[in-house]
Structures are given as structure tokens and as C-alpha cells.
Amino acid sequence: LAKTTQPISMDSYEGQEVNITCSHNNIATNDYITWYQQFPSQGPRFIIQGYKTKVTNEVASLFIPADRKSSTLSLPRVSLSDTAVYYCLVGSLNTNAGKSTFGDGTTLTVKP
Amino acid sequence: DTAVSQTPKYLVTQMGNDKSIKCEQNLGHDTMYWYKQDSKKFLKIMFSYNNKELIINETVPNRFSPKSPDKAHLNLHINSLELGDSAVYFCASSQLQGSSTQHFGDGTRLSIL
Numbered sequence: 470l471a472k473t474t475q476p477i478s479m480d481s482y483e484g485q486e487v488n489i490t491c492s493h494n495n496i497a498t499n500d501y502i503t504w505y506q507q508f509p510s511q512g513p514r515f516i517i518q519g520y521k522t523k524v525t526n527e528v529a530s531l532f533i534p535a536d537r538k539s540s541t542l543s544l545p546r547v548s549l550s551d552t553a554v555y556y557c558l559v560g561s562l563n564t565n566a567g568k569s570t571f572g573d574g575t576t577l578t579v580k581p
Numbered sequence: 582d583t584a585v586s587q588t589p590k591y592l593v594t595q596m597g598n599d600k601s602i603k604c605e606q607n608l609g610h611d612t613m614y615w616y617k618q619d620s621k622k623f624l625k626i627m628f629s630y631n632n633k634e635l636i637i638n639e640t641v642p643n644r645f646s647p648k649s650p651d652k653a654h655l656n657l658h659i660n661s662l663e664l665g666d667s668a669v670y671f672c673a674s675s676q677l678q679g680s681s682t683q684h685f686g687d688g689t690r691l692s693i694l
């Protein structure tokens with residue numbers, strides 16, 4: 470199983486871009502990188518997923534270098550409502566490929 | 582329509598009691614999971630069921646017994662509750678077994694007095 474390492478916490482201010490990096494040195498060929506967002510009193514919510522290079526959606530961008538041993542979740546122009554815990558998850562999309570394990574999460578605090 | 586719903590949302594009970602948490606998903610997924618999240622926010626998988634069959638059973642005390650009557654439901658029964666069982670329990674589902682794309686319920690906060 471690919472173990473992931475993320476910063477425990479990060480602080481930012483409204484309007485700034487936030488980049489959260491996750492290390493996954495033992496990522497397997499079939500593994501994808503998935504990021505989840507969790508607000509207090511809610512379950513984790515899927516944000517973005519990628520395999521290599523760059524993926525962008527309406528919420529975030531995900532940058533994955535060629536060696537895929539790390540990935541960076543980029544949140545553009547954060548607001549107070551982006552305060553949450555962000556989890557990096559490395560695992561396969563399909564069956565019989567083991568299980569996906571959540572990392573310890575990064576608590577992002579956005580200040581006014 | 583809630584995709585993954587679990588009940589109750591809060592559960593406060595005494596040590597030694599037996600309690601159950603229910604989970605239902607309406608996404609048509611084949612796989613369901615139970616996770617435990619402790620006070621430090623660490624999410625640990627407990628069980629995984631695929632089409633009503635137990636796939637993953639992490640080192641969880643046998644006081645915890647999951648039951649899947651059909652692939653849309655995965656309930657968690659806990660016997661002889663202990664103080665250390667206090668946590669938030671999340672149910673999740675995915676289309677495929679072991680998938681990293683999972684849909685979560687909003688959790689059940691279990692507090693043991």
C-alpha cells in the first residue's frame with residue numbers, strides 16, 4: 470500500500486491560492502491520486518482525482534509530476550468556507566487491486 | 582436525495598451496552614465500508630463488503646459485527662461498548678471494490694459515558 474504524507478496543518482488568508490502537497494513515494498503503477506475535503510460534522514467529499522500531469526475542475530487543480538511520487542492540490546482564491554480537512558488518498562480505481570488508505574489529512578484554516 | 586445515509590446521527594450510551602448503526606446507499610454501488618474517525622481526525626477503515634460479502638476486516642475487536650442484508654445496506658452492531666469506542670463512524674460506498682472514489686455518509690457520533 471502506498472503510504473501518504475501530508476502537512477498536519479496550514480493557514481491562509483481569504484483570496485490567496487493554497488497549495489497542499491502530498492508525498493506518496495511508493496505509489497504503484499495502477500494507483501490514482503484522489504483528494505477529499507471534510508467539513509466539521511460531515512463525511513469526506515470527493516474533490517478531484519488524477520493519474521498524471523494536471524487535472525482541473527471547478528473546485529481545484531491537481532498537479533502530478535512525472536515521477537508521480539508527490540501531488541499538489543491547488544485551491545485558487547480560498548474563502549472562509551474552504552476551511553476544512555483535506556485528505557490525500559492513493560489507490561486503484563478498480564477491484565482486486567488492494568485497498569485505498571487515507572492519509573492523516575491537512576487541516577486548512579482560512580482567515581479573514 | 583441523500584446518496585449515503587446513516588442513522589442515527591448521534592448516539593450517546595453507557596459502557597457495556599449494545600448498539601447498532603444503520604447505513605443505506607441509493608447509488609447502486611457494489612461495495613460498502615465502515616470507517617472509524619477518532620478525535621485526531623484519523624480515518625481508519627474497519628470493514629468492507631462487496632455484494633454482501635465481507636472483503637476487508639481490519640484488526641477490529643469481534644465486539645464489532647457488520648451485517649449486510651443486501652448490497653444497498655451495511656449495518657454495524659457493537660456489543661459491550663467501551664470508552665475507547667467513542668468516535669465518529671462513517672459509512673461509505675464505491676462502485677468497485679477497493680476503489681479510491683468513495684461516497685461518504687455524514688457520520689454517526691458515538692459517545693460512551
